[in-house]
Amino acid sequence: MSVRSSLWKSIIGITIIVPMNLAAIDLNLLVAFEALLEERHVTRAGQRIGLAQPSMSSALARLRLLFDDEILIRTAAGMRPTAKALTLAPAVSEALGLLRSALQPQTIFDAASARHRFTIAVTDYGDLVVVPALVSLLRNEAPGVDLTVRPITDAADALAMLERGEIDALVGGHLASSRHCLRMRLFEEHFVCVRDAGAELGSLDAAAYLARPHVLFSAIGGDGSAGAVDQFLAARGLQRRVAVTLPHVVAVPFAVAGSDLIATMAERIARRFAQSAGVAIEPVPYPVAPFDIDLVLRRKGESDPAIAWLAGLIRRAVAS
The missing domain is CATH 3.40.190.10 (Periplasmic binding protein-like II)
Structure with missing residues (x-):
């Protein structure tokens, strides 16, 4: 099967019922359609594919005639695609992907010699x-x-x-x-608990876990925002005390070391720094889902x- 017929069958197989003469269709319109659906802005879509704004507006008008649909409608929040356009979009992108793959030179990446x-x-x-x-x-x-x-x-x-x-x-x-x-x-990845390796904290059961002050890693830093553990506990009517919030995960085990704090963190990171930070690793006493x-x-x-x-x-x- 030719690329062109595969491309067209990919498109018509979803939404277009009335037969069309492929030879009469400008396939560049499909490129314009893809850009318009992704950018949702006529000028930006034109810049993306190298068309001036009037030419892109003309392409949109032709697409509306081709598909008998508005394609994009103007709203207070900007241009929004119609339901039909959203249905067409995956098939058009898949079809264009077939075409791009067929036309692209069959090269390999020679990593050993590449710059x-x-x-x-x-x-x-x-x-x-x-x-x-x-x-x-x-x-x-x-x-x-x-x-x-x-x-x-x-x-x-x-x-x-x-x-x-x-x-x-x-x-x-x-x-x-x-x-x-x-x-x-x-x-x-799974969660584990870390605590000071030399501290006599006793068994870290569910009750002790909630009673201890915690260190939380938060990428946005310093605001005590809820993490995955807090969301898990909140769904069960439970809450821990987050005593320290840090913006970098590598700082967490070092903050725990030498203190009464505990932390819940990704297992691979905990194991990487456990010895150098001087912390011990224990299971989380709650079934917090992995990620x-x-x-x-x-x-x-x-x-x-x-x-x-x-x-x-x-x-x-x-x-x-």
């Missing part, structure tokens, strides 16, 4: 657990490839940067989602050999 720079954004967790292993693999297998690591301080901002192509990947837990991005689960560490890529980056290689390297890094 390239990747930029990724990571949470504190990703920085401590994933990045060291990733750097080790990178230096061994791709000495000419450079890596810039940025912090994720705001999940929505980081996702927007990924969508704009300013960064190549996101790594961490509790990341934002987008229909323009692909999320891959790397592994599952996923994910890799997020732009869907349009899937066909890029360099991005595909980077994604594979990250998966291998966490497997090690």
Whole structure:
């Protein structure tokens, strides 16, 4: 089956019932449709695909005729897609992806000889657990490839940067989602408790857990905002006292050491710093759910050999 017929069947298979003559359709309109649905702004959509505002407005008018639908409607909150446009959008993007893949030169990314720079954004967790292993693999297998690591301080901002192509990947837990991005689960992480290794605190049962003062890691820092543990306890009518809130997870075990404080944190980070910080690790006396560490890529980056290689390297890094 040809790319063009596959593309068109992908589109008509969902919403278009009346047969159309494909030869009479300007496929550039589908590129305009995709940009309009993603940007939801005529001028920005035009800039994205290299069309002036009048030309993009003309494309929107032609799309409205083609699909017999308004596609975008103006509201007080800005341009919003119609229900039909939202139904069409996944099929159009899939069809254009087929076309882009078919037209893209079949190249490979030769990591051993490449001169390239990747930029990724990571949470504190990703920085401590994933990045060291990733750097080790990178230096061994791709000495000419450079890596810039940025912090994720705001999940929505980081996702927007990924969508704009300013960064190549996101790594961490509790990341934002987008229909323009692909999320891959790397592994599952569990919570543990840490306490001063030399303190005589007795058994850390459920009652003792609530009675002790706690250290909380909060990426936004210093406001005592509720974490996953607090949400779990609140759902059961329970509450702990958060005595100290810290903006960096690496500081948590060192704050616990030498004090009467305890903390609940990701197991891999706790084990990495337990000996150097002088803390002991114990199970959490409540069944707090684990969380996923994910890799997020732009869907349009899937066909890029360099991005595909980077994604594979990250998966291998966490497997090690």
